[in-house]
Amino acid sequence: MAGGGKLSARQKMINLMYLVFIAMMAMNMSKEVLSAFGLMEAKFSDSNVVTTDMNEKLLANLETKAEEKPAEFALAANKAKEISTASESFYKYIESLKADLLAKGQYKVDETGKLPFEAMDKTDILDEAWFTGDRLTKKGQEVMAKIQDYKTKIKEIIGDDVKYTKAIENFEKRFSTDAVPNKDGKKIDWLDYHFKGFPAIASYTKLTAMQNDVKVTEANMFNVFLGNTLDEAVSLKNYQAIVIADKSAFFAGEKFQGKVVLGKYANVTPTGLSIGGQSVDLEKAIDSTGAARLDFNVGSVGEQNIEGTFTFLEDGKPLEIPIKGNYVVVPRPNSATISADKMNVVYRGVVNPMTISFAGVPDNKVSASGAGLKKGSGMGKYTMVPTSGREVTINVTATLDDGSRVSDKAVFRIKDIPKPTGKINGQSEGKLPRNNVEIGKVQSVLEDFDFDLPLTVTSFKIKVPGQPSVTCQGNRLNGTAKGALRKAKRGAAVQIFDIKARSNGPIIKPATPVVIELSN
Numbered sequence: 001m002a003g004g005g006k007l008s009a010r011q012k013m014i015n016l017m018y019l020v021f022i023a024m025m026a027m028n029m030s031k032e033v034l035s036a037f038g039l040m041e042a043k044f045s046d047s048n049v050v051t052t053d054m055n056e057k058l059l060a061n062l063e064t065k066a067e068e069k070p071a072e073f074a075l076a077a078n079k080a081k082e083i084s085t086a087s088e089s090f091y092k093y094i095e096s097l098k099a100d101l102l103a104k105g106q107y108k109v110d111e112t113g114k115l116p117f118e119a120m121d122k123t124d125i126l127d128e129a130w131f132t133g134d135r136l137t138k139k140g141q142e143v144m145a146k147i148q149d150y151k152t153k154i155k156e157i158i159g160d161d162v163k164y165t166k167a168i169e170n171f172e173k174r175f176s177t178d179a180v181p182n183k184d185g186k187k188i189d190w191l192d193y194h195f196k197g198f199p200a201i202a203s204y205t206k207l208t209a210m211q212n213d214v215k216v217t218e219a220n221m222f223n224v225f226l227g228n229t230l231d232e233a234v235s236l237k238n239y240q241a242i243v244i245a246d247k248s249a250f251f252a253g254e255k256f257q258g259k260v261v262l263g264k265y266a267n268v269t270p271t272g273l274s275i276g277g278q279s280v281d282l283e284k285a286i287d288s289t290g291a292a293r294l295d296f297n298v299g300s301v302g303e304q305n306i307e308g309t310f311t312f313l314e315d316g317k318p319l320e321i322p323i324k325g326n327y328v329v330v331p332r333p334n335s336a337t338i339s340a341d342k343m344n345v346v347y348r349g350v351v352n353p354m355t356i357s358f359a360g361v362p363d364n365k366v367s368a369s370g371a372g373l374k375k376g377s378g379m380g381k382y383t384m385v386p387t388s389g390r391e392v393t394i395n396v397t398a399t400l401d402d403g404s405r406v407s408d409k410a411v412f413r414i415k416d417i418p419k420p421t422g423k424i425n426g427q428s429e430g431k432l433p434r435n436n437v438e439i440g441k442v443q444s445v446l447e448d449f450d451f452d453l454p455l456t457v458t459s460f461k462i463k464v465p466g467q468p469s470v471t472c473q474g475n476r477l478n479g480t481a482k483g484a485l486r487k488a489k490r491g492a493a494v495q496i497f498d499i500k501a502r503s504n505g506p507i508i509k510p511a512t513p514v515v516i517e518l519s520n
Helices: 009-026 031-068 070-105 124-130 138-158 162-174 190-195 200-226 229-234 434-439 479-486
Strands: 241-245 249-251 255-262 272-275 292-297 302-314 317-330 336-340 345-347 352-358 366-369 373-375 381-384 391-399 405-415 421-424 429-432 442-445 456-463 470-473 493-502 514-518
Touching: 009 031, 009 200, 031 070, 031 200, 070 124, 070 138, 070 200, 124 138, 124 190, 124 200, 138 162, 138 190, 138 200, 162 200, 190 200, 272 292, 336 405, 345 352, 352 366, 352 391, 366 373, 421 493, 421 514, 429 434, 434 479, 434 514, 442 456, 442 493, 456 479, 470 479
Parallel strands: 241 317, 249 317, 345 405, 429 514
Antiparallel strands: 241 255, 255 292, 272 302, 302 317, 336 352, 352 381, 366 391, 373 381, 391 405, 421 442, 456 470, 456 493, 493 514
């Protein structure tokens, strides 16, 4: 939910919907809670009607402005029409999903148009339509494809004009389909997280909320187009004077060197420039891009401010733009910064990313060495692949601007890759139906391990009480193992052990055993 600050009415509605869902889980699907979800759905539905009417008026306003001022609004009006068409198509698709849900649940609206909220408690309608095991059905894949297609169309219509960057960022957040971490921190696919296992009224409400997101997208984009965007792009009043230093920090006693520019490089001739109350000679300071070069002695060690004014002529009148910036003066370095990007140790057999730098020294004047250390791409980026031993030493040398050299070193511990955890159907213990065990996939998982190191199970053994152990190749039960499993009684503890796996690099230890109690 949203954090501090004043919330919009829509955000409050969304927050309330999720609070209602939490209450629903606690109250074991009470009729009152189902009805509360229905009331939320009705509010979203009413909001969609109001927003649709507002959007039609905004679009009509844009079309009128395009006729009156085609140079300023013709392109924006065309974009608005395309967004309206794409949004209407996606809105109708969501409406078809809602209609399918009602049809499959045999839910009928009454004579007033009200849904049977308290009866819409089924959780298997979308579960069966959109999901199969841990994968999506063709319908589920279609839903995700439609969302992505809508996102792609909107971004293609908007284009890469910097004026619309914020609008696109908000749109991306509104329709994000990134995996969502559950309460245990495990990432769940977006569709699974938001729709799997929910009662019908909750899913129906979420679909109506998604339609509301479509309407809000239209409203936001139309308002952006109507917001005098041409004036904002051209008027100097909307630029900021930015101080750009040649480097981010300076040694005590050095001269500050940098430039002042207007937001983006614009060849606009200024009429005056002052820094710290002192006028600057424009003939010497201004270069061909319109940027003003600065050259003065830096202050003492610490953060220093730059203040002044940049003066331009606009509409025949002087326009003063405040200059505000800062820079940091640091003492000359005598120690290096050496850090592992993901941990304070390095792991044997894997590529450990590292960042190595010397404060205030350019990357091309820093060199580092150590067993298994290689230079990577990017500023200060290295990789370490340790092999033997329990420790590795990294030595760093830097060449300062005056030609003097300084050096430092750091020692890192070398650790072996931890023993992975054995799982079946994502569980390392607990209860599972017999069929889930029979068709389940055995996994070897490196939990709480900071590297992405996929493991592929190559073999395992399974022991059913009263039956001899069976060795299986791959990650699923073979025919012999399934036969033994079918002879087990309800409540029997089935053991899966000696789980062997391979990686794309280092040798992996056998995973911990899995103990599953048959629930049927």
